[in-house]
Amino acid sequence: MIRKLRRPAILTVLLVATVVPTVYEPVAKILFPFESAYVYPRIPMLQLLGQHVVLSGIATAAAALVGMLVGIIVTRPRGVSLIPLVRDLAALAQTVPPVAVLVLAVPLFGFGTKPTVFALFLFSLLPILGNTITGLQQIDSGLLEASTAMGMRPWRRLVLTELPLAAPVIIAGVRTAAVISVGTATIGATIGAGGLGVVIIAGLVRDNLAFITAGALSAAMVALLVDWGFQMLTDRFIDLSS
Amino acid sequence: MERAGNAPIFLSIIPAFVSVFLQFVILRPNRIADGTGYRLLEFGPSAAAWALLLLPLAGALLFVVLGAPGSPTGNNSPTGKWSPTGTCSPTWRLGILALWSVTVTVLPWLLFQRGTAVLTQRGMIGELGRVTPGAGFWLLLLSALVGWHELSRVSRVSQNRSQLVFPVAAVTAFVLVALLVVQPAFRSVSYVVEYTVRSERFIQALFEHVLLSGTAVGLACLIGVPAGMAAYRHPRLRETILDATSTIQTIPSLAMFGLLIAPLSTLSRAVPALRRAGVSGVGVTPALIALTLYALLPVVRNTVTGLLVVPLEIRESGRAMGMNRRQLFRMVEVPIALPVLLGGVRTAAVQAVGNTTVAGLIGAGGLGWFVFQGLGQAATDLVVLGVIPIVILAVLVDRLFGVLQRISNHGRVEVEVAG
Amino acid sequence: MIRFTDVSKAFGAVQAVSELTLTVENGTVCVLIGPSGCGKSTTLRMINRLIEPDSGTIEVDEVALRDYDPAELRLRTGYVIQSVGLLPHMSVWQNIALVPRLLKWTRNRRMDRADELLDLVGLDPATYREKYPRQLSGGEAQRVGVARALAADPPYLLMDEPFGAVDPLTRGVLQQAFKEIQARLKKTVVLVTHDLDEAMFLGDRIAVMKEGRLRQFGTSAELLIQPADDFVADFEGTDRMIRLLNTVPLKSLTGWNGTGSPTLRDALNELLQSGSATVYVVHPDGRGEHLDFEGIRRMVKP
Numbered sequence: 001m002i003r004k005l006r007r008p009a010i011l012t013v014l015l016v017a018t019v020v021p022t023v024y025e026p027v028a029k030i031l032f033p034f035e036s037a038y039v040y041p042r043i044p045m046l047q048l049l050g051q052h053v054v055l056s057g058i059a060t061a062a063a064a065l066v067g068m069l070v071g072i073i074v075t076r077p078r079g080v081s082l083i084p085l086v087r088d089l090a091a092l093a094q095t096v097p098p099v100a101v102l103v104l105a106v107p108l109f110g111f112g113t114k115p116t117v118f119a120l121f122l123f124s125l126l127p128i129l130g131n132t133i134t135g136l137q138q139i140d141s142g143l144l145e146a147s148t149a150m151g152m153r154p155w156r157r158l159v160l161t162e163l164p165l166a167a168p169v170i171i172a173g174v175r176t177a178a179v180i181s182v183g184t185a186t187i188g189a190t191i192g193a194g195g196l197g198v199v200i201i202a203g204l205v206r207d208n209l210a211f212i213t214a215g216a217l218s219a220a221m222v223a224l225l226v227d228w229g230f231q232m233l234t235d236r237f238i239d240l241s242s
Numbered sequence: 243m244e245r246a247g248n249a250p251i252f253l254s255i256i257p258a259f260v261s262v263f264l265q266f267v268i269l270r271p272n273r274i275a276d277g278t279g280y281r282l283l284e285f286g287p288s289a290a291a292w293a294l295l296l297l298p299l300a301g302a303l304l305f306v307v308l309g310a311p312g313s314p315t316g317n318n319s320p321t322g323k324w325s326p327t328g329t330c331s332p333t334w335r336l337g338i339l340a341l342w343s344v345t346v347t348v349l350p351w352l353l354f355q356r357g358t359a360v361l362t363q364r365g366m367i368g369e370l371g372r373v374t375p376g377a378g379f380w381l382l383l384l385s386a387l388v389g390w391h392e393l394s395r396v397s398r399v400s401q402n403r404s405q406l407v408f409p410v411a412a413v414t415a416f417v418l419v420a421l422l423v424v425q426p427a428f429r430s431v432s433y434v435v436e437y438t439v440r441s442e443r444f445i446q447a448l449f450e451h452v453l454l455s456g457t458a459v460g461l462a463c464l465i466g467v468p469a470g471m472a473a474y475r476h477p478r479l480r481e482t483i484l485d486a487t488s489t490i491q492t493i494p495s496l497a498m499f500g501l502l503i504a505p506l507s508t509l510s511r512a513v514p515a516l517r518r519a520g521v522s523g524v525g526v527t528p529a530l531i532a533l534t535l536y537a538l539l540p541v542v543r544n545t546v547t548g549l550l551v552v553p554l555e556i557r558e559s560g561r562a563m564g565m566n567r568r569q570l571f572r573m574v575e576v577p578i579a580l581p582v583l584l585g586g587v588r589t590a591a592v593q594a595v596g597n598t599t600v601a602g603l604i605g606a607g608g609l610g611w612f613v614f615q616g617l618g619q620a621a622t623d624l625v626v627l628g629v630i631p632i633v634i635l636a637v638l639v640d641r642l643f644g645v646l647q648r649i650s651n652h653g654r655v656e657v658e659v660a661g
Numbered sequence: 662m663i664r665f666t667d668v669s670k671a672f673g674a675v676q677a678v679s680e681l682t683l684t685v686e687n688g689t690v691c692v693l694i695g696p697s698g699c700g701k702s703t704t705l706r707m708i709n710r711l712i713e714p715d716s717g718t719i720e721v722d723e724v725a726l727r728d729y730d731p732a733e734l735r736l737r738t739g740y741v742i743q744s745v746g747l748l749p750h751m752s753v754w755q756n757i758a759l760v761p762r763l764l765k766w767t768r769n770r771r772m773d774r775a776d777e778l779l780d781l782v783g784l785d786p787a788t789y790r791e792k793y794p795r796q797l798s799g800g801e802a803q804r805v806g807v808a809r810a811l812a813a814d815p816p817y818l819l820m821d822e823p824f825g826a827v828d829p830l831t832r833g834v835l836q837q838a839f840k841e842i843q844a845r846l847k848k849t850v851v852l853v854t855h856d857l858d859e860a861m862f863l864g865d866r867i868a869v870m871k872e873g874r875l876r877q878f879g880t881s882a883e884l885l886i887q888p889a890d891d892f893v894a895d896f897e898g899t900d901r902m903i904r905l906l907n908t909v910p911l912k913s914l915t916g917w918n919g920t921g922s923p924t925l926r927d928a929l930n931e932l933l934q935s936g937s938a939t940v941y942v943v944h945p946d947g948r949g950e951h952l953d954f955e956g957i958r959r960m961v962k963p
């Protein structure tokens with residue numbers, strides 16, 4: 001148990017070290033003695049962290065909702081004809097870099113948080129939608145028939161049989177989406193969305209290594225922590241079903 | 243068996259209809275101004291006539307494809323209710339779908355040209371003025387995309403002779419569009435304007451981009467394939483290697499670049515020899531290192547999976563035949579593992595093209611430079627000029643490796659493992 | 662009671678079931694048997710409306726099927742399939758109590774019922790109730806499947822090759838267990854199998870089908886003594902008379918050590934094995950007698 005917690009502990013410590021000025025400042029002074037400033041002055045790091053998490057969180061949550069909904073609709077008898085189209089569209093969209101979507105959202109929404117959330121939403125949608133479809137389709141048809149034959153109506157069958165069995169795959173999709181969200185939100189700083197990327201960019205502009213490292217390290221830690229969190233969730237689920 | 247559902251066809255027809263009511267052409271006096279949009283119907287009678295052509299064609303499509311009300315269907319509907327699988331013969335269906343797809347592909351370009359011509363006639367495009375395609379244009383293109391997808395799917399399922407329909411229709415559309423695009427009217431398209439202004443820089447950026455991503459993938463293969471083989475041979479090592487590469491993948495690209503800048507800067511400052519060699523804190527060095535690291539995971543993971551996928555029986559027969567280690571590797575393991583490995587390289591390459599965009603932020607050049615310059619100046623045309631080639635590049639790379647995969651697999655069904 | 666009247670079903674160009682007319686009386690086991698593709702599974706699945714017939718009527722309790730709400734109908738019809746279909750993410754007791762859950766029974770009532778049924782199918786509740794399907798052997802899973810089908814005490818039970826996926830030894834045990842349960846519960850059962858021995862052991866009446874048509878419907882004795890046509894005769898195999906012996910039950914047989922009740926075939930076997938001239942049997946009506954070869958022969962070919 002303790003061994004399992006070793007990793008998130010390290011990640012959290014590093015995150016805290018970069019985000020809390022009283023901890024970071026002395027450390028940075030030692031590492032980069034030649035810099036003029038050590039802690040990003042304009043906005044407190046904690047606030048940027050909050051923005052970052054909220055941005056990617058909202059986008060991923062919305063994508064999860066819509067993605068699962070569409071995935072469910074498309075796997076119902078009436079929507080089956082749409083599956084090849086959705087699949088191929090998703091495959092094509094996979095080749096588009098997240099940055100491109102982010103940047104192309106600007107002409108539509110202007111700068112700031114709106115295009116970022118939109119782009120993150122769109123990009124999170126794909127893995128979730130794809131995994132929902134795969135997860136629901138790979139269920140043994142014998143189990144589905146047994147459920148119907150038992151007297152379950154379509155809605156009950158979805159809730160009692162299909163979703164629990166598809167859950168591990170769907171969660172894997174949400175995990176991928178969450179990690180991509182957090183990653184792309186970092187670049188969102190370039191279109192004025194706030195978040196930890198702001199510190200990195202400020203560091204690049206001012207040629208300040210302390211800023212760059214603070215921003216980069218904290219962003220990396222957030223991403224790794226989110227990934228670890230989902231890993232724990234998936235492990236729980238695998239224990240339950242399989 | 244593929245269901246002949248009509249939902250995709252609806253998805254193709256509806257955007258086409260909606261596009262008529264949206265802006266088709268946006269005229270902007272210079273790079274930054276927002277400009278005014280013009281709808282299809284404002285281009286005069288000939289444009290309206292085009293729109294009217296759309297409607298009956300779509301109607302015919304709907305009728306023929308959906309079938310008349312009350313027509314009996316097969317299977318499971320003894321009550322004879324109207325069910326949208328239609329009584330249309332497959333060949334007619336194919337033909338009409340092909341006609342629709344070609345029309346909807348060529349139409350937006352025709353209409354765009356018409357719009358530009360009208361605006362030029364009215365003398366509204368000044369010296370710095372440019373024309374940008376509007377929502378209507380993109381929506382029609384979306385319609386076309388869905389239509390083509392449906393056509394390729396249906397023609398694959400249908401009989402032998404109809405196998406020709408898709409390629410013929412595709413080539414026709416392509417030729418027609420190419421003929422339109424080379425016309426002088428298109429010179430005032432905003433993206434073309436931007437390009438002509440800085441074409442040298444563009445080509446340089448394109449070159450940098452390809453070089454950077456290509457080198458990264460190449461290095462990743464050089465390091466990754468042996469690493470993968472080591473991981474395969476020593477299961478104890480496997481978990482560590484896979485865990486490490488997967489951790490790297492989780493880190494956001496900009497953060498990764500950032501994390502490398504500090505140590506590299508310090509290093510190059512401390513060791514002047516390195517600095518003279520070109521290693522520095524920002525620019526190509528951290529970008530290349532980061533890109534290579536990112537490309538490692540797909541390559542390593544797929545090398546391991548590819549080798550694992552070789553069936554035990556085949557391995558044993560090889561050994562029973564008297565093959566030594568090297569022969570076994572060359573004649574058995576490599577041919578079977580190769581398609582999987584290529585799949586990994588494919589993923590790595592596509593991701594690399596995307597990640598190289600961000601490299602533009604830290605001064606490594608590439609098409610990302612255009613993107614972020616455009617963002618900084620709030621000039622969306624510049625941004626699009628950077629982004630579209632990146633997307634096209636990514637798709638091309640993906641398709642190319644897909645072909646390579648299929649060749650290495652001797653035409654069998656694609657083996658897609660890992661990500 | 663289940664009644665088929667002129668029921669037909671086609672899949673594309675293939676006629677799966679043609680003009681099937683047949684009645685299953687309450688409390689009896691009707692076995693549908695025939696070669697692959699004869700339409701027996703299709704017929705079964707038309708009863709709980711997993712498949713809809715093209716023409717003809719199926720009535721359950723004098724009411725036409727299409728007048729029933731499909732889900733309601735299925736809640737009252739137990740369904741057991743070869744692959745069992747236990748939901749892997751639910752425990753054994755949760756699987757068994759699924760239909761009661763759909764019927765909105767309270768949790769306690771459901772748990773009690775699950776224990777009751779585990780007992781009925783011969784599994785110790787304390788050991789099995791919290792297990793998960795992947796922890797069960799083939800035979801155990803099949804028993805749980807039957808328990809699940811019986812959970813809401815449905816009047817009807819549909820079974821599609823329920824014992825096909827286990828080894829022959831387990832199959833025999835399960836068949837015996839089923840026979841005992843049926844003797845207790847007296848459900849109306851329709852069972853599909855391709856195994857004639859199983860059909861004759863479990864079925865009160867047997868429907869032999871070929872290529873969608875009903876060839877003969879009757880008791881095992883009727884089928885063996887008077888096969889309706891060559892197909893039925895061939896289907897029964899060249900050892901028809903031996904099978905016929907197997908359909909005559911005895912109350913007891915001296916020298917016999919098997920499980921369940923002995924049959925006339927066991928008597929013949931005992932006769933050959935012991936080397937004596939006669940064996941002593943007790944008929945179900947209590948009458949005892951010594952049987953020799955001639956006596957046995959007279960019992961089946963009067």
